[in-house]
Amino acid sequence: MSALPERTDALVVGGGVVGTSIACHLAEAGVRTVLLERGTLGSGASGATAGVVRTYFPGDARTGSLAVRSLAAYHAFAERTGTPLGLKRGGFLVLFTEEHQVEGFRRDHSAQLAAGVDVELVSASEAVRLNPLVGERGILAAAWAPEACACDPAAIVRGYAAAAQEAGAVLRTETPVTGIDPDGRVHTPAGSILAETVVCAAGPWSATVAAMADVRLPVTTYPIELLIGDPPPARPGPLTLPTPLAALPMTLHASSGLRIRAWKDRILIGMGRPAPDESRQAWLHRVAHRLGATYPTLAGIRLHRGWSGAFDGSPDGTALIGRDPSRPFLYAAGFSGQGLCQAPAAGEIVGDLLAGKQPWTDTTTSNHRRPESR
Numbered sequence: 001m002s003a004l005p006e007r008t009d010a011l012v013v014g015g016g017v018v019g020t021s022i023a024c025h026l027a028e029a030g031v032r033t034v035l036l037e038r039g040t041l042g043s044g045a046s047g048a049t050a051g052v053v054r055t056y057f058p059g060d061a062r063t064g065s066l067a068v069r070s071l072a073a074y075h076a077f078a079e080r081t082g083t084p085l086g087l088k089r090g091g092f093l094v095l096f097t098e099e100h101q102v103e104g105f106r107r108d109h110s111a112q113l114a115a116g117v118d119v120e121l122v123s124a125s126e127a128v129r130l131n132p133l134v135g136e137r138g139i140l141a142a143a144w145a146p147e148a149c150a151c152d153p154a155a156i157v158r159g160y161a162a163a164a165q166e167a168g169a170v171l172r173t174e175t176p177v178t179g180i181d182p183d184g185r186v187h188t189p190a191g192s193i194l195a196e197t198v199v200c201a202a203g204p205w206s207a208t209v210a211a212m213a214d215v216r217l218p219v220t221t222y223p224i225e226l227l228i229g230d231p232p233p234a235r236p237g238p239l240t241l242p243t244p245l246a247a248l249p250m251t252l253h254a255s256s257g258l259r260i261r262a263w264k265d266r267i268l269i270g271m272g273r274p275a276p277d278e279s280r281q282a283w284l285h286r287v288a289h290r291l292g293a294t295y296p297t298l299a300g301i302r303l304h305r306g307w308s309g310a311f312d313g314s315p316d317g318t319a320l321i322g323r324d325p326s327r328p329f330l331y332a333a334g335f336s337g338q339g340l341c342q343a344p345a346a347g348e349i350v351g352d353l354l355a356g357k358q359p360w361t362d363t364t365t366s367n368h369r370r371p372e373s374r
Contacts, residue, residue, distance in 0.1 A: 004193045005170060008034040010354060011186055011195035013177050013209050015039075016046035017153060018332050018339045019201035020160035021347030024081075026199075027167035029351055034193060035161075035169060036186070038176035038205070042157035045203040045339060048224055048309025049153055050261055050268055052250045053341050054092045056119045056145035058101075059108055063318055063338065065115035065361060066345040071147060073344035074156070083159030085151050090261070091249035092148035093130055095294070096141050101254050105143055119145040131251050133232060133260075133295040148250055150261070153340055160347075177202075180212040184328060197328040197354060201346075204310040206333035215324050219312045219334045222273065226306040227287065229260075229267035232297045256290050267298065268306060311337040321346055322363050323353050330354060 012023045015037025023035040037043075053074060055067040078084040096102050105121055112119050120143070127142035128134050161171055172190065179187035184195045200217070202209045210217040231245065250261040258271040269291065274283035284303060292299030314320050314334030319342060321332045330353055332346045339346070345361075352359040 004172065004175075004188070004191045005034060007194040008032045008170075008196070010034070010197045010199055011036065011193060012199045012201055013186075014044070014201035014203055014206075015041040015157070015161070015171065015173060016044050016201070016203055016339065017042070017156050017160070017343040018203070018335065018346050020157050020164060021343040022199055022201055022332060022350045023164040023169045023171070024160040024167065025347035025351035026354065027164045027169035029355065031351075031354065033164065033169040034195070035164065035171045036175045036177055036188060037171070037173045038202075040173050041161055041171070042154050044205075045309060045311050045335070045337065046153050046157060048226070048307060048311070049337060049340050050226060050250070050259070050270060051150055051153055051340075052090075052092070052148055052261060053087075053151055054145060054148035054250070055117050055341075056092055056094070056112065056143065056148070057338070058094055058143065058254065059104060060318060061108065061111035061115040061117065062361075063342065064112055064117040066319070067338075067341040068116040068147075069348075069360075070342050070344040071149070074149070074151065077156070077159060081159035081163040083155055083162065085155050085159070087149040087151050088246065089146070089149050090247065091130065092145040093127060093249045093251040094143040094145075095127060095134065095139055095251065095253050096143070097138050097253070097255050099140065102141050105141075117145065118147050119143055131248055133248065133297050134251065135294060135296040138293075150246070151340075156340070156343065160343075177209055177212065180209075182214070182327075197330060199350060199354075200329065200331040200333060202333065203335075203339070204312045206312055206331065210329070210331060210333075213324075213327065213329050215327070215329050215331070217320060217331055217333055218315050219320065221310050221312055223308065224270070224273060224311050224337065225308040227269040227284075228263065228304045228306040229269050229291070229298060230301045230304075231265050232267070233301070253290065253294050258287070258290050258294060260291075260295070267301075269303065311335075319346065321349050
């Protein structure tokens with residue numbers, strides 16, 4: 001591996017979907033860019049997602065606006081980067097079991113539509129039609145957002161990385177940042193580099209990286225685990241499941257956070273993580289109980305380890321994107337596992353901030369000094 005450059009205009013810390021998107025946007029704008037990744041590209045939070053890009057986020061139209069812009073960028077991704085993503089549209093279904101959830105949807109609906117999010121309220125019977133695994137009992141209504149697509153997160157990272165390098169960016173893996181001096185000199189085991197601006201997109205390590213630059217980012221790290229369930233068993237009567245299984249939409253049970261999607265011929269399952277005082281076995285039992293109650297056909301199926309990782313979250317669950325007012329330090333962090341849905345927009349925003357341009361969206365609602373983050 002060649003030595004690090006002596007200096008650069010922008011140094012991006014983090015080689016996941018957000019970091020590679022930022023590096024691509026900066027390099028294509030003519031900014032001398034170096035990206036440092038502590039492991040391999042896409043090995044952090046980007047490698048622990050369910051592999052779905054969606055535009056609807058209940059109660060969060062601002063994130064929806066970033067996701068709408070990002071999904072449009074993904075549809076043009078192959079033309080821009082030469083890397084096809086093979087997007088497969090499946091939709092996103094949110095099951096409401098409590099009246100306040102339905103009322104919350106109605107209150108938020110106009111803001112969602114204004115953000116460009118295609119979403120509507122559907123009946124319980126329509127929810128069952130959209131996902132025949134759903135048991136109608138207990139379901140009051142559901143939100144249906146057709147603009148959600150399965151994708152390969154690794155392909156997104158590869159595409160942005162290749163496009164960034166083609167535009168002149170330098171990417172270094174297995175190169176953790178060990179220190180950041182007040183003058184912007186960044187230290188690594190491979191040497192140091194002087195950066196006019198440091199951009200933190202380090203996912204679960206963002207708070208640590210920011211602290212090296214004497215910046216406080218209110219980002220916390222928490223573990224996540226996804227499970228693989230056996231295929232739905234055959235059941236008597238007419239087959240109502242779509243063929244293939246992959247046609248099932250990603251579905252979220254709003255009250256519990258249980259989400260499922262088809263994964264090849266199996267079911268990918270997520271429901272947070274064990275509580276601090278809960279054993280993994282007790283958590284698995286809780287997941288299995290909720291799974292069977294929501295999807296009767298899946299009652300009793302075996303659950304297997306899928307993959308696990310760590311996500312970075314902000315105090316209110318929405319991403320922190322902005323610049324520190326007292327030093328040349330930009331950040332894009334706290335995506336709470338939704339960086340895949342927002343990476344193209346985040347890269348564009350950071351590029352505008354670095355260039356001194358007004359971004360297309362109001363960044364005062366996404367920076368680390370917003371009132372709810374203090």
